[in-house]
Amino acid sequence: MTPGSPDEVLQWMEAGRLPPDAAVQMLARFQSSAALREDTKRDRAETVPESPDEVLQDLDRLVGLGEIKRVVRDVRAFVEIQRVREEHGLSRTQQSFHMIFTGAPGTGKTTVARVVGRMFRSLGVLSKGHMVEAERADLVGEYIGHTAQKTRELIKRALGGVLFVDEAYSLARGGEKDFGKEAIDTLVAAMENYRDDLLVILAGYPDEMSAFLATNPGLMSRFPLRLQFRDYSAQELVTICRRMVRERDYALSLEAESGLLMLFSDHQGYWHKNAGNARMVRNLLEHAIRRQAVRLVNRRTPLTRHDLMTLTWSDFEGGAG
Amino acid sequence: MDLLILGKPNVGKTLLMINLAAYLGLREIQLDVEDADGRSRSLRLGLERARRELVSMRAPKTLTVQSVGLEASLGRQKVRLVAVDTPGIGEGIPDENHVRHQMALTLERLMSAALVFHVVDASTVGMRRVEAPGPFDWALMELGRNMAAAYLLVANKMDKPGSQEGMRHLKERARGITIIGVSAVTRRGFRDVKSWMMRTLA
Ligand SMILES: Nc1nc2c(ncn2[C@@H]2O[C@H](COP(=O)(O)OP(=O)(O)OP(=O)(O)O)[C@@H](O)[C@H]2O)c(=O)[nH]1
Numbered sequence: 001m002t003p004g005s006p007d008e009v010l011q012w013m014e015a016g017r018l019p020p021d022a023a024v025q026m027l028a029r030f031q032s033s034a035a036l037r038e039d040t041k042r043d044r045a046e047t048v049p050e051s052p053d054e055v056l057q058d059l060d061r062l063v064g065l066g067e068i069k070r071v072v073r074d075v076r077a078f079v080e081i082q083r084v085r086e087e088h089g090l091s092r093t094q095q096s097f098h099m100i101f102t103g104a105p106g107t108g109k110t111t112v113a114r115v116v117g118r119m120f121r122s123l124g125v126l127s128k129g130h131m132v133e134a135e136r137a138d139l140v141g142e143y144i145g146h147t148a149q150k151t152r153e154l155i156k157r158a159l160g161g162v163l164f165v166d167e168a169y170s171l172a173r174g175g176e177k178d179f180g181k182e183a184i185d186t187l188v189a190a191m192e193n194y195r196d197d198l199l200v201i202l203a204g205y206p207d208e209m210s211a212f213l214a215t216n217p218g219l220m221s222r223f224p225l226r227l228q229f230r231d232y233s234a235q236e237l238v239t240i241c242r243r244m245v246r247e248r249d250y251a252l253s254l255e256a257e258s259g260l261l262m263l264f265s266d267h268q269g270y271w272h273k274n275a276g277n278a279r280m281v282r283n284l285l286e287h288a289i290r291r292q293a294v295r296l297v298n299r300r301t302p303l304t305r306h307d308l309m310t311l312t313w314s315d316f317e318g319g320a321g
Numbered sequence: 322m323d324l325l326i327l328g329k330p331n332v333g334k335t336l337l338m339i340n341l342a343a344y345l346g347l348r349e350i351q352l353d354v355e356d357a358d359g360r361s362r363s364l365r366l367g368l369e370r371a372r373r374e375l376v377s378m379r380a381p382k383t384l385t386v387q388s389v390g391l392e393a394s395l396g397r398q399k400v401r402l403v404a405v406d407t408p409g410i411g412e413g414i415p416d417e418n419h420v421r422h423q424m425a426l427t428l429e430r431l432m433s434a435a436l437v438f439h440v441v442d443a444s445t446v447g448m449r450r451v452e453a454p455g456p457f458d459w460a461l462m463e464l465g466r467n468m469a470a471a472y473l474l475v476a477n478k479m480d481k482p483g484s485q486e487g488m489r490h491l492k493e494r495a496r497g498i499t500i501i502g503v504s505a506v507t508r509r510g511f512r513d514v515k516s517w518m519m520r521t522l523a
Pocket residue numbers: 329330331332333334335336337375376377378379380381382383384407408409410477478479480481503504505506507
């Protein structure tokens with residue numbers, strides 16, 4: 001039997017099953033597969049990392065999220081001032097930046113988490129700033145020991161960046177005997193061990209999240225930063241939609257815009273259960289683009305550039321169904 | 322970007338890191354040290370003090386992975402590098418858990434580092450000493466061959482007797498690998514190391 005991956009090689013060596021020379025030989029074998037060389041090339045291409053200002057500009061470009069933008073700026077200020085203090089020989093306040101994001105789906109949590117990772121990288125707090133997304137199935141295993149192993153592997157991938165756990169409370173779903181508990185414990189241990197090069201963000205619906213934290217008091221103190229993602233307003237959703245449309249080289253007709261504003265403001269009908277959800281806007285738009293194509297293909301007259309670009313209200317009507 | 326410095330115990334990794342940092346223009350060293358219990362601390366040391374406290378007469382001295390942030394001016398471009406000094410890795414399987422843990426951490430960093438300095442002691446080639454090049458070094462050189470541009474074999478202690486002889490032997494083994502002879506003490510060879518870094522990062 002031999003290890004099946006570089007990670008396993010390291011595990012075997014750590015367990016005392018391999019001397020270092022054999023471990024390096026095996027790593028060399030895995031390494032000659034091109035993937036890793038690609039990685040180092042990419043790393044080297046990034047000799048000029050983004051500046052915090054550049055990252056914040058990207059954050060500012062996101063629609064809405066006023067309160068969140070403010071908190072992220074505060075964090076940036078804190079980190080920079082701590083560094084300057086240190087340069088003056090003053091002590092550094094050790095502060096962890098693990099975060100809780102609460103909000104409904106489609107309120108920008110994942111997008112902001114990515115930006116946060118990049119920002120910490122630009123500030124030199126995280127070495128890579130990438131993000132690994134996880135949910136219960138990625139962390140929880142099927143038998144004893146499996147969970148810790150799965151969780152640790154995921155953490156390894158997230159090292160240097162952000163581990164984003166969506167619907168974090170589902171880890172506590174099965175009660176005391178469930179392996180989810182083990183995943184939480186492993187996660188907390190890793191947060192201690194790699195405290196300088198790993199940022200953990202737990203995300204989910206506000207109510208479920210509060211209940212989850214209340215039953216896991218150990219977690220509370222480890223996640224000092226709480227960000228609340230409000231549902232987008234109707235106007236914000238229209239702005240988001242307009243941007244998505246533009247990115248795809250389309251444009252909204254005037255009646256399409258006002259129709260969408262009405263739809264997004266309607267808290268009674270179809271839209272109600274998805275109110276404030278930017279992801280649904282994307283679905284809606286993708287359906288509209290398909291309907292526009294059908295509409296145009298059946299037309300006899302020659303198609304202009306304007307025709308090809310414009311999405312009319314009739315393309316949107318009927319929702320994402 | 323990580324510059325990983327690894328090799329056998331007592332080959333001069335730590336002194337090389339400190340003196341190279343000084344050569345690249347750093348006046349003070351900020352060390353992020355990871356203690357055996359996994360906590361990390363941040364220390365600021367003048368170069369003299371860093372040499373005194375971190376470099377030892379007896380192996381092994383560096384017990385945990387520690388890193389130094391470097392803002393290197395390589396020619397006209399400024400590059401932010403994190404030099405990562407690692408505990409020496411000896412041959413065979415060590416008994417202590419934490420030593421094996423540090424070994425695993427080091428090799429893990431090896432797989433993701435942008436630049437790798439593999440340091441060997443050229444003055445002990447063929448000897449029976451902890452710092453003498455051995456199977457671990459030969460394996461690492463093969464790995465380095467695949468890493469191509471990112472890997473540099475640093476033959477240290479070129480100021481010591483017997484090092485010329487050792488260097489010849491190393492070169493023999495290192496066909497196709499870039500090898501630079503240096504002395505962390507006298508700083509000879511540092512210019513070549515710097516220009517290698519410039520070329521590699523360009
Ligand atoms: N003559 C000579 N001695 C050197 C040179 N480089 C390092 N040394 C000496 O070698 C000894 C070990 O140096 P370190 O820098 O602590 O070696 P290390 O590889 O970091 O050791 P570990 O961290 O224990 O693996 C010290 O006594 C240094 O002064 C060199 O180029 N020439």
